Amino acid sequence: MKIFSKEQIYEGDRLTAKKQGITSTELMERAGIQIFNWLHIRMQGAQVPIHVFCGIGNNGGDGLVVARHLITHGYNVKTYIVNCSDKRSKDFLVNYDRIKETTKEWPAMLTCKQDFPQIHKDDIIIDAIFGIGLNRPVDEWVTQLFMHFRASQAYTLSVDIPSGAFTDKITDNEDSVVWAKHTLSFQSPKLIFFLPGTSKFSLQWEVIDIGIDREFLFNTETDATLIGKHEVLPMYQSREKFSHKGTYGHALILGGSYGKIGATLLASRAALVSGAGLVTTFVPKCGYSILQTALPEAMVITDKDENLITDISFDIAPKVIGLGIGMGTAAKSATALEKFLKSNTAPLVIDADGINIISKKKTVLKLLPKQTVLTPHPKELECLIGKWKDDFDKLEKVKVFSKKYDSIIVIKGANTITVYNEKYYVNTTGNPGLATAGTGDVLTGVITGLIAQGYDPLQATLFGVYLHGKSADIAIEDLGYQSLIASHVVETLGEAYLDLFKQPEQPQVEEEQQENK
Incomplete structure (x- = not known):
């Protein structure tokens, strides 16, 4: 299995949208549905409190898609927007409007430590705050939010990559990364899942197929390859x-x-x-x-x-x-x-x-x-x-x-x-x-x-x-x-x-x- 770089993943998304005649928003919907399906098969309607934390970029947009489908299927969902910047991606805004049309309980805005919700040990956290595009240090109050996740001991599921982790370098502060129990990675695992200093951020990982163009996946040379039985x-x-x-x-x-x-x-x-x-x-x-x-x-x-x-x-x-x-x-x-x-x-x-x-x-x-x-x-x-x-x-x-x-x-x-x-x-x-x-x-x-x-x-x-x-x-x-x-x-x-x-x-x-x- 190939391990794609951040740049290759972006190119794969772009080519897929172009060749399949879909918008980036539709590709995001496809990705979010796959995350939802993974959860739905395992939970079968269980009414465990699910806390979905969304950033304001495309990873947050994925999280909003997941939250919307969980809500429409009757799950006990609370959605939060981690409002850490004035910049919002186009696809995030589209899905923010869609979730507001889905439920009267609009996502709560988090801007500081005082906004943090209470999370119990038996709850579920879905982390969709930062994706692979993160290129700056995490704000102090967001670091405190990640520490709040860990302190709760709740089951934490990260979307694509644990928030706060970089794909090509080591963070200076381990507390500035979500420590996930499980990560659902889009189309390809991330190299950081296998390195001694970063593997702790996701105890388990699984690849979710979101339908990236097969020709791109087959023909693109990668610097890293995962060696298993098929290889x-x-x-x-x-x-x-x-x-x-x-x-x-x-x-x-x-x-x-x-x-x-x-x-x-x-x-x-x-x-x-x-x-x-x-x-x-x-x-x-x-x-x-x-x-x-x-x-x-x-x-x-x-x-x-x-x-x-x-x-x-x-x-x-x-x-x-x-x-x-x-x-x-x-x-x-x-x-x-x-x-x-x-x-x-x-x-x-x-x-x-x-x-x-x-x-x-x-x-x-x-x-x-x-x-x-x-x-x-x-x-x-x-x-x-x-x-x-x-x-x-x-x-x-x-x-x-x-x-x-x-x-x-x-x-x-x-x-x-x-x-x-x-x-x-x-x-x-x-x-x-x-x-x-x-x-x-x-x-x-x-x-x-x-x-x-x-x-x-x-x-x-x-x-x-x-x-x-x-x-x-x-x-x-x-x-x-x-x-x-x-x-x-x-x-x-x-x-x-x-x-x-x-x-x-x-x-x-x-x-x-x-x-x-």
Whole structure:
């Protein structure tokens, strides 16, 4: 699913009105009706007090459409105009007149804290105050209104975007943003739904189809894409009957040090379970017996040193190398890695201490093959690109780094974001159970295993991140968040593959469903 920018959304609205022969007011009516339908299906006439707060721009116009349809269907509605400016949009004014024609109880004007209505915990708030066009700080009294919403603990539903949030930057004051329980986003999700510093403003989100021109949606290139099952399924490579282990590539997992052999074990298992035909693990001598015992499917090559990687040499020709896991950053290991990179020609997936080593000597970055995959956690990412001001600054710095070194960067997090070629790919799978030791090693192994099978590095990364997260989603159904460990993620990778082809369950349809006329 594409994540459109603010400018693209405006252009989509304009083209839709032009090509479909409708006015912007009619498009607003369509959008408002879709919000109403979403509410009506779930509430079925329940007389819970609904407070609809409308701004004086187009987002407020959407809110007035919602309020009008709720009123005409007999709901217990109170409508308020957050009168924060002298400027009113044309479509707001049209719908303001329409709601006054619909009910004798005209919308209440709010201009200061003294105007705030009483809101109870069991009430519903519909936030339609500011939309994506907000480009200035929120007035102090409006900030107090947002804090009033939070204090009430009422269920808060935002229209398109939580009011006060920007689409392309971080607000300086978190209290100046509505903290919604749910956001209904028109046609496309907003990037801020997936960033650590802004995702808190909407605990859940859902896309509402308002009929934007299909040709525009299909042909418009976006900087960001949401990666879910529909996006990764076309990447899947089926297997032929007469294939053999050589068909699916030879992966080398390189890393480990005394006390950290488990990292290479997890990565090697993940590479095998993800489908690599052969896996060889290169470790210090202390890891030999462990790997031969715990993972008989893998072959093992050892360094001359007992406890560290000090001399990377082997007589195999792997199709891809995953390195850095559990390696440590000792001077001997760093020297060995730099020497190896000078002669290596195989594709690379670099994680953990591999990233820490190359971060300390930036000239080594120039030795990386094109489309090398780097999978840093936040502190490792900071070592690579430097400190960032906020999430948008972080994304921009990663994009610059990716372009400079022609590398694929995986920003691990609740919504892992892969950055390459000036584009962002936002993953939709995964859960807090992954916040445990070793899951990053598993991800390195999965991506390495996919590249071994013939997936190009970007596809392998997107597919691997999705499978890794989906595997964890499946595992927690039996284990819960707290009990998930990295080995469980490997064990359920097969189920994650099978889930790609599982048909979604058909929702039960009410025998009698009211339709908006």
